[in-house]
Amino acid sequence: MQQPVTDAPEDEPQTGDADAVLRELLGYHIKRAQSAIQADLNAALKPLDLRMLTFSALAVVASSPGLRQAQLADALSIERPNLVVILDELERRGLILRDRVPTDRRAYALKATLEGRRLFEAAQAAVRAHEAALFTGISPEDQVRLREMMQRIWRAGEGARE
Amino acid sequence: MQQPVTDAPEDEPQTGDADAVLRELLGYHIKRAQSAIQADLNAALKPLDLRMLTFSALAVVASSPGLRQAQLADALSIERPNLVVILDELERRGLILRDRVPTDRRAYALKATLEGRRLFEAAQAAVRAHEAALFTGISPEDQVRLREMMQRIWRAGEGARE
DNA sequence: TATTGTTATACTCTATAACTATA
């Protein structure tokens, strides 16, 4: 069962094989897939003038009204300062409101406007279509396995960070 | 078998549930896992003064000597201009060389120095340890499945980009 | 004293146009 490995000389590496060292790493494949997902998601959100981050923020605010910015930043796994510009943009576009919390005048209670909720609904449909398209090749059972594996990796990373 | 779902009132969302909308998306879990992987990988490479990108570039150059910059950029899936600073850094540190190609004086043939190959070996060991640590919770068979799924997603993204 | 949101800042990664020197 001898396989003719390749015709090319060893010292002239083929372009398509140059990433062979990297392809041995699981993280390489996960990164490539994640890049593809992000690109496709942003393309799907572009007609709505949203990006992954602005969509995520709008989605969380729309479905969990009353959150404070610190809580939202936590839910999005981003730092508080980085959330400010995102909310500035969503607020400027009339998609969310920063309501003062009466009991704690330092904080804002975030909520989506009617327009924000409508845009969220449209965006969610676009995102679901995007996921359906990108994950067609993966059976529902495998998608469940995949989600579990991703959660395990994330938890392992959490553990390593302490 | 009734489960007491939660004690909290509905209109005061719990912090831990704020990302419920996002957790329905497979892409959300993949992104979180990828972030964890990148953070852990960079932490593993930090003692060697490498990052994911500089490691990847060094790895490809070390194992495929003679590549041109355009080919390397292609292997790394980055744009040619963005590769320049990375190679500048690796060259300045004496890890790689840019050798003129005699037959095409526009191009450089990239190769790792002895020191570059040594650092690559050390880095590869660190990266393997990092992957072993992060992926302990995933059986070898599942890791194979995972890789296949990532490749499928990436190809679906490629198809969507045309 | 501690916390909320904010400003300022910096670093990394990414993407595009335009230049130079060669081909």
Next chain:
DNA sequence: TATAGTTATAGAGTATAACAATA
């Protein structure tokens, strides 16, 4: 003309320190 590497530049995401207002 076209290509290889480069420069300049801009956008997006991420991270930290420090501030004013409030608790």
